[in-house]
Amino acid sequence: MKEEQIYEKIADLLADTRNTVVVTGAGISTEAGIPDFRGEKGIYRTLGEDKVLSLLNIKTFRKKPRDFYDFYRNYFMMPQVKPSRAHCLLAEMEKKGLIRAVVTQNIDNLHQEAGSKRVIAVHGNAERFVCTKFTCNTLVDADYVRNFPEIIPKCPQCESILKPDVVLFGEPIKNHRQARDIILSAQLLVVIGSSLTVYPLAGFVGEYCASRKNFIIINKGPTALDHVSTVKLETNHTGDALEQICNHL
Ligand code: NAD
Numbered sequence: 122m123k124e125e126q127i128y129e130k131i132a133d134l135l136a137d138t139r140n141t142v143v144v145t146g147a148g149i150s151t152e153a154g155i156p157d158f159r160g161e162k163g164i165y166r167t168l169g170e171d172k173v174l175s176l177l178n179i180k181t182f183r184k185k186p187r188d189f190y191d192f193y194r195n196y197f198m199m200p201q202v203k204p205s206r207a208h209c210l211l212a213e214m215e216k217k218g219l220i221r222a223v224v225t226q227n228i229d230n231l232h233q234e235a236g237s238k239r240v241i242a243v244h245g246n247a248e249r250f251v252c253t254k255f256t257c258n259t260l261v262d263a264d265y266v267r268n269f270p271e272i273i274p275k276c277p278q279c280e281s282i283l284k285p286d287v288v289l290f291g292e293p294i295k296n297h298r299q300a301r302d303i304i305l306s307a308q309l310l311v312v313i314g315s316s317l318t319v320y321p322l323a324g325f326v327g328e329y330c331a332s333r334k335n336f337i338i339i340n341k342g343p344t345a346l347d348h349v350s351t352v353k354l355e356t357n358h359t360g361d362a363l364e365q366i367c368n369h370l
């Protein structure tokens with residue numbers, strides 16, 4: 122299929138239902154300036170996957186909080202970037218009733234900043250930190266941690282250690298049931314910027330594909346479910362691609 126025909130086909134599928142769910146991964150935020158893990162500049166390549174898995178881990182956070190925060194501050198205190206064109210277009214499409222919800226693996230808060238209202242963030246949100254003392258649970262924003270005078274940030278209420286409100290390796294994902302339910306109840310599923318290899322979200326998408334046929338992938342490079350997609354749009358520019366699709370609606 123030519124590119125033009127692909128845009129048209131995707132627009133037709135979107136126009137056919139009021140029940141489209143979008144699943145996004147790190148690839149939607151690379152144009153905003155946040156590298157993904159698997160790409161050329163990604164930390165799986167620069168540091169090695171094993172190192173990332175062991176440092177970005179709940180056990181390291183508990184047992185060696187200084188090692189954890191040395192690493193986390195260097196690589197995960199997200200640069201303060203703005204949502205990309207793709208984030209903004211998804212928010213507009215939700216407003217127009219073209220998208221029911223966004224389920225994201227990203228922790229960058231960019232869908233919410235762009236104005237998307239129904240965002241299910243399964244890996245949490247790096248803009249928030251939460252007190253680890255069970256009875257306190259105070260929340261602070263990332264700026265509080267950025268400005269904290271020590272490497273290990275402490276709660277302003279009780280001085281216990283703060284934890285990023287993100288899912289670390291060894292922790293269960295957030296909103297598991299809600300994410301699965303909304304994906305499985307969709308009439309059209311659109312995946313943007315994900316390799317579909319990170320579980321359990323990739324598993325929910327696989328389950329959807331087992332019983333539904335309307336499945337679109339917009340991504341640079343292969344994904345684990347290309348073979349069952351109705352349409353695969355290969356692109357490095359998710360914002361341009363969504364703009365073209367919207368022009369065909
Ligand atoms: P992933 O599995 O979501 O893969 C990213 C995919 O996006 C890759 O296939 C890549 O080729 C593609 N991609 C990259 N740039 C693109 C572009 N401009 N246009 C279209 N496609 C593009 O994610 P990952 O990198 O393997 O990271 C694993 C997990 O780590 C993520 O699911 C997420 O939880 C977390 N993470 C989050 C952020 C963020 O919040 N922005 C960034 C990095 C990693």
Ligand code: ZN
Nearest residue numbers: 252257276279
């Ligand atoms: Zn506290």
